[in-house]
Amino acid sequence: MFKIKNHAVKESFKTAYITEQNYQELYQESINNPDAFWAEQAKVHLHWFSPWEKVYQGDFAQGDVAWFVGGKLNVTYNCIDRHLPTKANQTAIIWEADEPGQSLIITYQMLHDHVCRMANVLKEQGVKKGDRVCIYMPMIPEAAYAMLACARIGAIHSVVFGGFSPESLKERILDADCSVVITADEGVRGGKFIPLKQNTDAALEHCPDVHSVIVIKRNGGNIAWKAGRDIWYHELAAKVASSCPPETMDAEDPLFILYTSGSTGKPKGVLHTTGGYLLQATMSFKYIFDYQPGEVYWCTADVGWVTGHSYIIYGPLANGATTLMFEGVPTYPTPARCWEVVDKHNVNIFYTAPTAIRALMAQGREFVSNTSRKSLRLLGTVGEPINPEAWEWYYHVVGDGRCPIVDTWWQTETGAILISPFPGASTLKPGSATKPFFGVKPALVDNNGQLVEGPGSGNLVITGSWPSQIRTVYGNHQRMLDTYFSTYPGYYFTGDGARRDEDGDYWITGRVDDVLNVSGHRMGTAEVESALVLHDAVAEAAVVGYPHEIKGQGIYAFISPMHDIEPSPQLEAELRSFVTKEIGPIAKPDILHWTPALPKTRSGKIMRRILRKIACNEFDSLGDTTTLADPSVMETLIKNRQT
Numbered sequence: 289m290f291k292i293k294n295h296a297v298k299e300s301f302k303t304a305y306i307t308e309q310n311y312q313e314l315y316q317e318s319i320n321n322p323d324a325f326w327a328e329q330a331k332v333h334l335h336w337f338s339p340w341e342k343v344y345q346g347d348f349a350q351g352d353v354a355w356f357v358g359g360k361l362n363v364t365y366n367c368i369d370r371h372l373p374t375k376a377n378q379t380a381i382i383w384e385a386d387e388p389g390q391s392l393i394i395t396y397q398m399l400h401d402h403v404c405r406m407a408n409v410l411k412e413q414g415v416k417k418g419d420r421v422c423i424y425m426p427m428i429p430e431a432a433y434a435m436l437a438c439a440r441i442g443a444i445h446s447v448v449f450g451g452f453s454p455e456s457l458k459e460r461i462l463d464a465d466c467s468v469v470i471t472a473d474e475g476v477r478g479g480k481f482i483p484l485k486q487n488t489d490a491a492l493e494h495c496p497d498v499h500s501v502i503v504i505k506r507n508g509g510n511i512a513w514k515a516g517r518d519i520w521y522h523e524l525a526a527k528v529a530s531s532c533p534p535e536t537m538d539a540e541d542p543l544f545i546l547y548t549s550g551s552t553g554k555p556k557g558v559l560h561t562t563g564g565y566l567l568q569a570t571m572s573f574k575y576i577f578d579y580q581p582g583e584v585y586w587c588t589a590d591v592g593w594v595t596g597h598s599y600i601i602y603g604p605l606a607n608g609a610t611t612l613m614f615e616g617v618p619t620y621p622t623p624a625r626c627w628e629v630v631d632k633h634n635v636n637i638f639y640t641a642p643t644a645i646r647a648l649m650a651q652g653r654e655f656v657s658n659t660s661r662k663s664l665r666l667l668g669t670v671g672e673p674i675n676p677e678a679w680e681w682y683y684h685v686v687g688d689g690r691c692p693i694v695d696t697w698w699q700t701e702t703g704a705i706l707i708s709p710f711p712g713a714s715t716l717k718p719g720s721a722t723k724p725f726f727g728v729k730p731a732l733v734d735n736n737g738q739l740v741e742g743p744g745s746g747n748l749v750i751t752g753s754w755p756s757q758i759r760t761v762y763g764n765h766q767r768m769l770d771t772y773f774s775t776y777p778g779y780y781f782t783g784d785g786a787r788r789d790e791d792g793d794y795w796i797t798g799r800v801d802d803v804l805n806v807s808g809h810r811m812g813t814a815e816v817e818s819a820l821v822l823h824d825a826v827a828e829a830a831v832v833g834y835p836h837e838i839k840g841q842g843i844y845a846f847i848s849p850m851h852d853i854e855p856s857p858q859l860e861a862e863l864r865s866f867v868t869k870e871i872g873p874i875a876k877p878d879i880l881h882w883t884p885a886l887p888k889t890r891s892g893k894i895m896r897r898i899l900r901k902i903a904c905n906e907f908d909s910l911g912d913t914t915t916l917a918d919p920s921v922m923e924t925l926i927k928n929r930q931t
């Protein structure tokens with residue numbers, strides 16, 4: 289196995305917050321003495337209006353965990369006000385528009401004023417503590433202001449990704465029972481306009497409880513207007529004060545609701561609260577990205593996903609960092625865009641998803657090598673298992689072999705990163721998320737719930753609570769208990785499968801629902817896919833099982849070729865023997881299906897549950913397809929199903 293030892297080459301990580309020496313010590317302390325550990329961290333990292341009475345209470349069976357019980361704080365006080373004495377003129381947000389050449393700098397003082405104005409506008413619309421506000425926005429600074437404005441006054445935000453359809457928006461507004469929507473006239477992404485206001489109008493035909501729609505003018509597009517309901521943000525913002533006192537919130541008051549990506553089924557409205565969530569977002573950002581004062585950090589996620597919540601907005605701002613918000617997509621106007629933005633703003637830390645890395649890798653390396661990227665110090669990835677091939681490309685081509693990669697495993701439900709390397713402490717292994725964060729006790733259990741000891745594979749569970757844990761599925765507490773706490777009683781069940789190696793490092797092997805069972809051999813999808821992606825002709829691969837008379841399950845592989853590759857029977861034979869060589873004959877795909885695109889969620893994850901239905905010829909029970917980024921991909925795959 290290829291390992292990269294602690295980047296001895298990398299001078300700048302010698303002085304990292306977390307080093308080989310203190311990781312073990314701190315981790316042991318966090319596990320042996322969790323209350324004392326978290327109390328200390330909460331004091332160091334956050335400002336509290338008044339202290340808590342108890343660090344932790346509750347249990348998994350009831351799903352009633354609470355952290356920092358009785359403590360009072362405000363998220364925006366922590367993300368903005370406390371930085372003002374020293375950082376009023378420091379950049380809080382760098383905004384890079386879809387169109388190259390346009391960007392904005394927002395200092396902490398400006399952020400304060402914008403957030404307060406938006407908070408005052410919300411108050412004028414009658415929004416009170418505990419009310420739900422839907423945010424359906426493009427990636428513009430006002431999306432950040434909107435989230436923070438809610439947090440300022442204690443309203444609960446529910447951000448819906450701006451790429452969702454009116455139908456999906458409607459479902460989420462109704463499910464969270466929102467009374468106000470904040471949107472923009474139009475979004476701009478990859479040179480295309482997205483009719484956000486028009487989508488909102490369509491959604492709201494079925495949402496009688498929404499009384500106000502606050503509209504940001506992004507593009508000046510022609511939009512319909514409903515008097516008495518619709519309000520131009522800039523008109524109201526000009527009339528309100530630029531200060532607004534932060535509401536005093538209980539540590540367990542809800543901060544936001546966020547729907548999961550919908551990779552495995554109908555999205556769940558995950559509810560996070562104030563104190564524990566903010567603490568873990570803040571701490572993990574600082575330690576995992578080793579954020580040093582003055583650095584520029586860029587996470588390419590959208591604020592519509594949890595990564596955008598914890599690692600574009602809350603984690604970075606609570607640390608007084610400079611966070612870059614990008615309106616566009618990595619391939620517009622060319623696949624060099626990310627690296628051009630890195631050079632333009634001297635980005636030091638870059639965090640993206642395997643789907644973006646694979647897409648850029650398929651375009652060839654010239655787009656990367658023509659840029660400098662010398663400001664980069666650290667790279668990160670999240671969202672899916674990263675194929676070792678993509679990891680190597682990211683490390684060598686993007687990072688020039690200089691920058692450690694943190695492969696961060698976590699979920700909407702976990703609120704913050706739970707398994708990840710620390711750049712100054714860990715031995716990196718391409719494809720492994722390595723070790724748990726402080727206070728996190730991962731474990732593997734077999735299908736009977738028995739603990740797997742030592743090296744081995746199993747269902748990934750978490751033993752014991754952590755501060756940024758999901759508190760409930762909004763409006764359906766039973767669904768939370770059923771989904772996460774009843775499969776393996778006493779544990780939080782992640783839904784993911786994993787392998788633990790002889791060093792105790794974790795490798796996520798895919799969703800357990802997707803596990804392949806070929807002639808009695810259980811295999812994770814990630815292993816077979818990574819073997820396929822290793823081949824030079826393959827850009828991306830997704831494998832699923834289908835009924836097979838002899839083997840029980842056969843392997844059906846959907847494959848996207850590199851941009852300059854023509855599939856042929858010879859190439860197929862080569863791929864089969866390639867997988868046989870890499871893993872063994874048991875993993876050899878039975879069916880190969882070439883496709884220019886794979887069905888993905890709007891957050892960019894491969895949706896294997898749909899591919900499984902296609903492979904099994906179950907076209908009329910595809911399940912919830914509303915979270916698909918491009919439904920036409922699915923239709924083409926059905927038409928071209930291979931036998």
Ligand code: ATP
Pocket residue numbers: 548549550551552553554555556593594669670671672673674695696697698699700701721782783784796798799891893
């Ligand atoms: P749904 O829960 O609605 O099916 P989802 O699980 O895709 O959707 P998210 O919460 O956005 O929604 O994603 C979390 C999942 O993403 C994890 O459970 C895991 O499967 C995958 N994941 C995230 N980061 C990593 C990583 N670094 N390595 C492997 N898998 C990852």
Ligand code: MG
Pocket residue numbers: 548552699783
């Ligand atoms: Mg999930």
